Amino acid sequence: MSNAAVNSPSLGSELARFLKFLLQELKPRGKWLTPFNIISIPTILLGLVILYFRFTQGLGAVTNLSQQFPWGFWIGFDVITGVALAGGAYVICFVVVVMRIEKYHSILRVTVLNGFLAYLFYSGALLLDLGRPWHIANPIIGNSFGYNSVMFLVAWHFFVYTFALFLEFSPAIAEWAHFDKLRKILSKLTLATVILGFTISMLHQSGLGALFLMAKPKLHPLWYSEYLPLLFFTSSIYAGLSMIIFEGTISHHVFKDLIGEKTHHAHDQIVLGLAKGAAVTMFVYYFFQAFILLHDGERWKLVTGFWGFWFLLEIIGFVLVPCFMFAYGVRHKRLGVVKVAAIVTVLGVILNRLNVTLIAFNWYAVDRYYPSWQEIVVTLMVVFIEVWVFRWFVTRMPVFSRK
Amino acid sequence: MDRRCFLRTAATAVIPVLPAKSASAAKTPENKEFVGVLVDTSRCIGCRACEVACSETNGNFVPDVINDNALEKVRDTTEKQFTVVNRFKTSKGEVFVKKQCMHCWQPACAAACLVNAMVKTREGPVTWDGDKCMGCRFCMVSCPFDIPKAEYHSTNPRIMKCTMCYERLQEGKKPACVEACPTDTLMFGPKRELMEVARHRVYSHPDKYVHQIYGENEVGGTGWLYLSAVPFDQIGFRTDLGTTPYPEFTREFLISVPLIEFGVPAFLLTLNMLTDRKNEVRESQEWTNNGAGHE
Numbered sequence: 001m002s003n004a005a006v007n008s009p010s011l012g013s014e015l016a017r018f019l020k021f022l023l024q025e026l027k028p029r030g031k032w033l034t035p036f037n038i039i040s041i042p043t044i045l046l047g048l049v050i051l052y053f054r055f056t057q058g059l060g061a062v063t064n065l066s067q068q069f070p071w072g073f074w075i076g077f078d079v080i081t082g083v084a085l086a087g088g089a090y091v092i093c094f095v096v097v098v099m100r101i102e103k104y105h106s107i108l109r110v111t112v113l114n115g116f117l118a119y120l121f122y123s124g125a126l127l128l129d130l131g132r133p134w135h136i137a138n139p140i141i142g143n144s145f146g147y148n149s150v151m152f153l154v155a156w157h158f159f160v161y162t163f164a165l166f167l168e169f170s171p172a173i174a175e176w177a178h179f180d181k182l183r184k185i186l187s188k189l190t191l192a193t194v195i196l197g198f199t200i201s202m203l204h205q206s207g208l209g210a211l212f213l214m215a216k217p218k219l220h221p222l223w224y225s226e227y228l229p230l231l232f233f234t235s236s237i238y239a240g241l242s243m244i245i246f247e248g249t250i251s252h253h254v255f256k257d258l259i260g261e262k263t264h265h266a267h268d269q270i271v272l273g274l275a276k277g278a279a280v281t282m283f284v285y286y287f288f289q290a291f292i293l294l295h296d297g298e299r300w301k302l303v304t305g306f307w308g309f310w311f312l313l314e315i316i317g318f319v320l321v322p323c324f325m326f327a328y329g330v331r332h333k334r335l336g337v338v339k340v341a342a343i344v345t346v347l348g349v350i351l352n353r354l355n356v357t358l359i360a361f362n363w364y365a366v367d368r369y370y371p372s373w374q375e376i377v378v379t380l381m382v383v384f385i386e387v388w389v390f391r392w393f394v395t396r397m398p399v400f401s402r403k
Numbered sequence: 404m405d406r407r408c409f410l411r412t413a414a415t416a417v418i419p420v421l422p423a424k425s426a427s428a429a430k431t432p433e434n435k436e437f438v439g440v441l442v443d444t445s446r447c448i449g450c451r452a453c454e455v456a457c458s459e460t461n462g463n464f465v466p467d468v469i470n471d472n473a474l475e476k477v478r479d480t481t482e483k484q485f486t487v488v489n490r491f492k493t494s495k496g497e498v499f500v501k502k503q504c505m506h507c508w509q510p511a512c513a514a515a516c517l518v519n520a521m522v523k524t525r526e527g528p529v530t531w532d533g534d535k536c537m538g539c540r541f542c543m544v545s546c547p548f549d550i551p552k553a554e555y556h557s558t559n560p561r562i563m564k565c566t567m568c569y570e571r572l573q574e575g576k577k578p579a580c581v582e583a584c585p586t587d588t589l590m591f592g593p594k595r596e597l598m599e600v601a602r603h604r605v606y607s608h609p610d611k612y613v614h615q616i617y618g619e620n621e622v623g624g625t626g627w628l629y630l631s632a633v634p635f636d637q638i639g640f641r642t643d644l645g646t647t648p649y650p651e652f653t654r655e656f657l658i659s660v661p662l663i664e665f666g667v668p669a670f671l672l673t674l675n676m677l678t679d680r681k682n683e684v685r686e687s688q689e690w691t692n693n694g695a696g697h698e
Contacts, residue, residue, distance in 0.1 A: 067479070067552050070543035098671050098682045130536020131553060135518070144519040144535050150653050152517035153542045153660060191675065199667040203660055213652040214545040216512045217644055229656050318504040344447030 001082060002098050002354040018177055019190040023387030040384035050374045051128065059131065062288060062374040067331045068362055071370035076357030080208050081350050082122030083158075089115025090201035091277075091323055092337040104265045106401040107270060109172055110251065111244055113399055115388065116165035117192055123158045128378065157204035164197040169249040176397040180331050186340065192304070208234040213357055220360035222311040225292050228356075234285045242322075242345035245271050249339055255394055260403040272330050275338040278345065279326035286319050318348025372381025409605040420541055436593040437508065438572070439579060439618075439626035442501055444638060445611060446588040449474060449499035450490055456583030457486045457503075460568060474499075477639060486580060493633040500638045501580070503598055504550045504565035505618060506530060506626030509651035512542035512551055521551070521562070527594075527626050528567035536537040536562060547622055547644050557624035563629070567626070570696060623648025 032380045054062045065072045092111040094103050127133045139155050167189055174183035177196060209232030212219055226229070251258060293300050303311060323340035328334065346349055358369055393399060408613065421674045451468040458465040464483040468472060474490040479502075486503035512521045520536035523529050529553075538560055542551045554560040568578040576582070581589040590597060605612045617635050618625040622644050629635070636642045 056556050056558060057559060058554070058556045063555075065553075067543070068480070068549060070540035070553060075412045094671070095619070098675045098678075100675070102680075117618060126539075129539075132533075133534055133538070135535065135537035138518045138535055138537060146517040146519045147542070148514045148650060148653075149517040150656065150658065151515060151539060153657070155517055195671045195675075198671060201663060202667060203663055206656070210653055210656040213656065214515060214649045216649075216652060217547050218544075226652070226655075233667065240438065277588055368692045 004223035010381050016178075021177065029395060036387070037044075043377060044381050047378045048379055053374075054128065059129070062378075064369055064372045064373065064375065066238055066367065068365055068367065068368065071361075072129075072225070072359055072369060073358070073375040073379060074125055076354055078125035078348070078382060079129075080357055081353040082125070083208060084119055084205065084236045084239045084349055085243045085346065086115045086118035086122065086202065086240065087205060088244040089118075090198050090330060091166065091240050092244065092278050093194040097191055098198070103266075103273060104270060105243065105287070106266060106403075107248065109169065109399045110394070111174075113243075113393055114247060116162065117170050117386050117393075119158065119165060119384050119390075121163040123162065125159075125379075125382050126253055141395075150207055154204050154207040155213065155341075156205065157200040160225070161197055161200050161204065164193045164200070166368060167193045168197065172397045172399060173245035173289070189306075201236075202233060204307045205236040206230065208232050209356075212361075215361065216360050220307055220363040222293075222307060223356050225296075226294055227288065230287065231288060234281060234288060238278040238281040238285065238345060239349040241274045241281070242336055242342040242349075245274055245278075245339060245342035246346055249342075251394075251400075255400060256270045256291055257395060259400045262403045263401040268335055271335060271338060272333065275326045276330045277331065278342075279300065279323050281324035282319055282326070282345070286315065286323060289315050289319070294377065307360070310355070314348065314351050316352055320342060322348060358397065411695055427520045435525050436595060437626060438567070439506060439527060439597055439628060440578065440593040441590040441592075441630070443588050443590075443604065443630045444500050444584045445630065445632045447488070447499040447501065448586055449490055449497075450585065451488050452545075452585060453501055453580035453589065454484065454486055454488060456579040458484060458566070460571070460579035461485060480550065480552065480564070482554050482563040485563065489639060491638045493637045495633050498631070498633060498638050500629075501624075502626070502639070503580075504567070505548055505622075507622055507649070508624040509650050510623075510627070511545040511547060511622070511646035514650035514653065515545035517541070520634070524569065525556055526572055528569045528572065529564075529626075530566045530569050531562050531564065533561055537567040537670075545649065547649060553635040559560060591634070594626060594628070596623075601612070601628055602628055620646040622646070623651075638693040 001056065017166065035299065050062050057064055063072055063074070092104055092108060096104050096108045127136065130136060130247065139146065139152055140159060170186045171183050171190070174180070174186055206229035209228035209230075212224070212228055213226070215226055248267065252264065256264075265276050293303070322341040322344040325337055329337035329341060362369075417635070431585065433482060451466065451473075454466055455468060456461070463485065465559045466484065475534050476486070477489045477491075477606065480487050480488045486501060488499050488501050491498050491500060506527060506529050507523075508563075510521070510523050513519075515521070515541070516536075518535040519539060520532045520534075521529065521542050522532070538553070540553055540562075541575060542549075542562060543549070543553060553562055553563045568576070568580075571578060577591045578589075581591040590600065592600075598616065601616045601619075604615055611632060612630055613634055615631075615635065615642055617629040617631065618627055631641070
């Protein structure tokens with residue numbers, strides 16, 4: 001019945017209607033002077049000023065990058081950590097769309113939206129770091145294909161996966177813009193895009209680890225192993241799950257009005273389910289780390305001094321401890337414990353990715369790398385803009401279930 | 404056209420192509436050998452003429468070798484200077500060592516490059532193409548010798564490093580540093596010949612040299628080779644780099660990519676078909692009912 005209504009107007013008038021609708025939707029709503037806005041608006045403006053200097057005077061003007069540390073905070077945190085923390089989208093898509101477990105259906109859209117925006121902004125942050133960003137399309141359009149490069153794989157998979165996430169989320173956009181016919185077509189693509197998305201997620205999550213396989217003499221041997229891709233992939237699963245718990249908890253406070261009563265109550269059960277998944281994956285990850293440490297001859301002898309302590313802190317303090325916290329929280333239905341565990345886990349993933357990219361990288365270096373304040377402000381800018389866009393999406397499109 | 408017919412046609416279309424391709428390859432054999440440079444550190448007097456020649460040829464910063472006292476500390480190559488000579492105090496006195504790109508046989512930087520901007524040329528030098536490079540600096544992360552250097556203070560930053568004077572080589576000349584060297588420390592030629600010379604020197608003066616040619620096998624072999632009177636770790640070389648060509652470290656991962664790309668979707672589709680939730684058989688209903696009849 002709605003088909004007839006959509007079919008009758010011409011494409012031109014439909015487009016005009018959409019543009020008018022979009023302009024109306026782009027207008028801000030709600031209060032302006034919220035604490036978040038007061039912090040984020042000056043940060044974003046300052047970030048833009050810094051970016052002006054970055055693009056007119058070069059990377060050296062605003063970053064602490066050096067010849068020995070070619071990758072800094074923008075790659076180590078924004079891209080490599082950000083992508084790991086966005087791993088929730090492919091896990092939840094697998095659970096809901098492939099395994100058809102309905103329990104998690106109510107968080108599917110918000111998780112996919114989070115994933116899509118994270119990829120858009122965090123892999124988009126790569127553009128700020130590239131020395132010659134106007135050549136970004138070279139590996140895509142076939143100017144020259146470096147098949148032998150892990151970076152080639154990662155670049156392609158970022159690109160395809162961001163598009164796949166967009167397709168997965170597109171039914172919500174079509175619903176919002178009242179493109180009913182388009183929504184039906186897009187919904188049919190979901191299974192295919194989810195399967196594609198899962199496969200390439202597996203490859204680029206592990207690919208980020210594989211980037212460091214050739215940095216063998218530079219990465220501290222406790223962090224370097226030929227199993228880096230496997231470790232990166234496994235940790236992206238629990239990183240994503242913990243991030244969903246973390247973000248979900250905030251969303252259920254901030255966007256209370258947008259979420260239906262039934263969904264709101266079901267959320268606790270969802271959190272406990274996710275926590276169970278995270279606990280199991282974290283134990284598997286811990287087992288992998290222990291296995292690599294003990295299996296490989298003399299490797300355990302490296303666990304001495306500062307680096308040994310630092311390694312154990314990461315593996316025990318930020319993996320095994322939150323793993324048990326999750327298990328305890330699930331068993332005793334203590335949501336508070338689960339939420340703290342999620343925060344500790346997210347910190348642990350950040351610590352791990354920064355260790356591999358910055359801290360244990362060139363661990364022997366005399367001139368260590370520390371991010372400049374400009375690098376941190378730009379990173380905050382990227383995060384804040386993402387939150388702004390996320391807020392715009394969820395307040396306008398059917399992202400949360402209103403049941 | 405049915406499937407069998409299609410396969411037959413496809414096979415007949417493809418088969419003649421294969422031997423034809425290999426036959427044409429056999430007609431034009433590749434006789435080129437990778438070139439390199441042998442550095443005999445026992446001959447170097449630290450005059451730094453190579454630094455000057457290098458910088459003049461490449462239009463870089465030309466050091467004031469008489470007055471700058473640069474040998475006082477160990478320097479690294481920079482984006483403005485592709486080669487530097489360092490002085491090391493060793494068990495056998497002062498030794499001068501020239502540093503530049505090693506021009507690896509299988510370069511990590513070239514394997515790292517996603518746009519083939521960094522390439523191992525057929526002649527042996529490893530060069531960089533600014534029309535392709537997007538400035539991701541993965542080559543810098545991957546190079547075991549930390550050779551590629553980025554121009555961080557430019558809005559159009561280049562990746563700078565020694566190219567073994569690739570343009571001079573194509574004109575039939577030697578690299579500028581080799582030509583400038585007054586003491587025959589540097590010798591240019593195909594690596595095979597350089598290895599013979601290097602071995603000959605070690606064999607004829609067994610007490611003068613350590614019995615190792617740095618670059619023979621390091622990181623799978625390099626274009627530049629070094630002879631030394633003292634162990635290489637005393638003159639600033641990393642001796643823990645191994646003999647595996649660095650691209651090998653990512654080979655297994657890259658091979659697994661197509662396997663995963665074909666295997667995992669099929670596996671996921673199977674899982675999706677198996678989880679046929681609509682017609683789910685509930686254990687409590689169906690199975691016990693059937694079982695009851697048996698009892």
